[in-house]
Amino acid sequence: MTAVVETEGLTKFYGRRRGLEDLDLEIRPGEVFGYLGPNGAGKTTTIRLLLDVIRPTRGRMSVLGTDPRDPRVRGRIGYLPGELALEGRERASEYLAFLAGVRGGVSRDRITALAERLEADLSVPMGRLSKGNKQKVGLIQAFMHEPEFLILDEPTGGLDPLVQQEFLAMVREVRAAGRTVLMSSHVLAEVEDVADRVGIVRQGRLVAVEDVAALREKAVRRVEFHFDAPVPREEFEGLPGVRDLRVEGANLSCTIDGRPDALIKAAARFTVVHLVSAEPDLEEIFLTYYSEEEAHHARAGVQEPA
Amino acid sequence: MPALVSKSLRDHRRSLVRWTIGIGAFFALYLSFYPNISQNQDLYGDAALEKFPEAMRDLMGGLTGFTTGTGYLHGVVYQLFGPMLFVVCAAVLGNQAIARPEESGTLELTVTLPIDRRRLVFERFAALALGLLGVAAATFLLAWGLSVATDMGVAFDRILAAHTGVFLLGLLFGALSLAVGAAAGRRGPAMAVVGVVAVGGYIVETMGKNVDAVSWLRWVSPFHYYLDGKPLYQGFPGGDYLVLAGAAAVLLVVAILAFDRRDIGV
Structure with a gap:
């Protein structure tokens, strides 16, 4: 077409x-x-x-x-x-x-x-x-x-x-x-x-x-889990895409980059009481992306012979 | 009727009615003085008007035969004020075609309709011509009616000849304002050009008769092709009127070409 x-x-x-x-x-x-x-x-x-x-x-x-x-x-x-x-x-x-x-x-x-x-x-x-x-x-x-x-x-x-x-x-x-x-x-x-x-x-x-x-897939989103009992930190360490992991007793928070699949499967082994997932702010990703692009252009500009 | 023509006429409806009433009121007011003037030869006869400076009489179109029906009708209506009212009316209508909607932004949607730009200008001009024709027809009937009512004794076809000239002169200036507006996209330049050509043209034509320095300019004055043939006295000056109509057509072509190659609303 x-x-x-x-x-x-x-x-x-x-x-x-x-x-x-x-x-x-x-x-x-x-x-x-x-x-x-x-x-x-x-x-x-x-x-x-x-x-x-x-x-x-x-x-x-x-x-x-x-x-x-x-x-x-x-x-x-x-x-x-x-x-x-x-x-x-x-x-x-x-x-x-x-x-x-x-x-x-x-x-x-x-x-x-x-x-x-x-x-x-x-x-x-x-x-x-x-x-x-x-x-x-x-x-x-x-x-x-x-x-x-x-x-x-x-x-x-x-x-x-x-x-x-x-x-x-x-x-x-x-x-x-x-x-x-x-x-x-x-x-x-x-x-x-x-x-x-x-x-x-x-x-x-x-x-x-x-x-x-x-x-969206690239989007970094913040996720919080609340379990009915304290969870071991090791179970969540090293999962693909999971960063900034914090485990405090029965509460877990982290950011995920890309698909949340591995994290969800790990969490499913415990009893989840409450789940908070903020909508990824595409605007933010875009702007980051955008300013990198800008910086790239600026560098290219500097390197150009006058 | 093509959609843009009928739409423009609908949009201009009120303004056309107002112009008709305004010009009509002017005619009625001035023509109502005629019985008084024709009966006071001492005050308004040729001998009495001789006392005015020659240049001033030239500007007023000679000021002769003021106590006769033809002389009076020519002097107060068809020499200066009648044509100027039509010129202004037509110039305003010419600006409504392109420049005003472009300034206000309403032209943006119109040019994105599936209508060729050349046709857009042509149809807007057609609406201008029809609207002006309506005002001219209504005021002609009024002028003729009043001339009969006040016993002026001017023939129907002579008034028709003069009124046709006023209409063609208006059409020419309407096309001029359309052309400048279509090229510039703004009302200011269009009004300035119309003002300079109208006032300058009138002065050149009237003063030029006795001032050699400007007499050669008379042939470029639009007023020359209306006033020189004395339509109210001598009937239709066919060739001169063809020049007026031809010049309007040329200006329309200029408007079409200018608008077709331009960025709109920048």
């Missing part, structure tokens, strides 16, 4: 300022790709290049197998801009009907169903909508025509936690239907629940692409 997005050396300069440089990115059909980076790193630049809102300085890209300059390809994409502007006296329902018409038609029931799901009121003039409600209208217009490819720039901004959960459920449904999603965020926590892979951009460059499942 051909990639949904394929870029090669994609570069964008705004005058002399670098927006994005030498991006080689592949997004595969049916995956949810999380696109991460701090503000101003080049996420929105990438997205706007893919939609032909801005034009590359150099490099090559294809979206859904075609050049994004072809307007027809945009009908197969759903797009939520990072800074969505909705204004005026027009009602959201009228605006959605207009967008739906241009994209080839969407049933009124579909729009109503999405609005109910996100608890959006479409009868209010758009200029009077709150930020969160504008974001809901933006999500509805991106999802309503069931596009093959969804591009969502900072989709969760302004949404309350319940709506955020509903939104993530919608993203999962899109993936389950075999369609593809690119969503950007400046924090990993927002995308780690739904993303299959994440890419990190910093200062206009893609510094890493990682599989989220692999990242």
Whole structure:
């Protein structure tokens, strides 16, 4: 199957300022790709290049197998801009009907169903909508025509936690239907629940692409066991992945790197009263990884002949 | 009607109605003075107006025959204020097409619709032309009606000729503001260019008749192709109006080409 997005050396300069440089990115059909980076790193630049809102300085890209300059390809994409502007006296329902018409038609029931799901009121003039409600209208217009490819720039901004959960459920449904999603965020926590892979951009460059499942596997997590009686320390020493082991009477705590299997099997020989396992903080791993990468780049930079 | 045209017209509905009411009110107010003026030859006759400096009379379009229906209608409505109102109305509409939505950010979603950028500009221009035509048609009927009601004795086709000229002049400036807005993406430059061309063009055309230093510039002034043929006196100046329409078409092409090759919203 051909990639949904394929870029090669994609570069964008705004005058002399670098927006994005030498991006080689592949997004595969049916995956949810999380696109991460701090503000101003080049996420929105990438997205706007893919939609032909801005034009590359150099490099090559294809979206859904075609050049994004072809307007027809945009009908197969759903797009939520990072800074969505909705204004005026027009009602959201009228605006959605207009967008739906241009994209080839969407049933009124579909729009109503999405609005109910996100608890959006479409009868209010758009200029009077709150930020969160504008974001809901933006999500509805991106999802309503069931596009093959969804591009969502900072989709969760302004949404309350319940709506955020509903939104993530919608993203999962899109993936389950075999369609593809690119969503950007400046924090990993927002995308780690739904993303299959994440890419990190910093200062206009893609510094890493990682599989989220692999990242989880690498994750270091803190575990505590409480037993009904004191346990011998030797039983737990030297288990694969177990570090920082502390045994104090009936309590055991450690961190595990990777799979917890060996530790669980060792603990199962005793009576476990209580188990605490903190959710691994992928963000932390990522940042560690990321700063190593940075340091590596910095060294490479120093070694380069002037 | 194409989706973008009908959407633009819907968005402009209120502003178009307001412009129609505004221009209509201006016409009604000024034309209602005519019976009084036509009966006071001493005050408003040619001899009385001779006392104004020549340059000023030139700027006001000559100020002759003010007590006749045609002279009055031309002097107060079709010489300066009528065209300028249409120029401003059209320039504002021209800015609504690209520059304003680009500044506010609403253009972002529009350009990601499956519509070719060239078609987007063309359809926005079509909406501008239709909207302006609506304002022109309504105010034409009003001007004609008032001229009949105040016994001006100006022929229907002469008023139609002058009003058509005002519409074409407006269309030209609308296309100019659209073109600058499509190239620059901002309202400021578009309004500045329209302002300079409109005011400069008007002065060059009117003063140029008697000031040789600028008379050669008259042919580049859009007002030349409206005022020079004296449509209210002599009917449709066909060639001149074709120049206005042609210039608007050229500016539309410029707008399309400029917008098609540009980064949006940067």
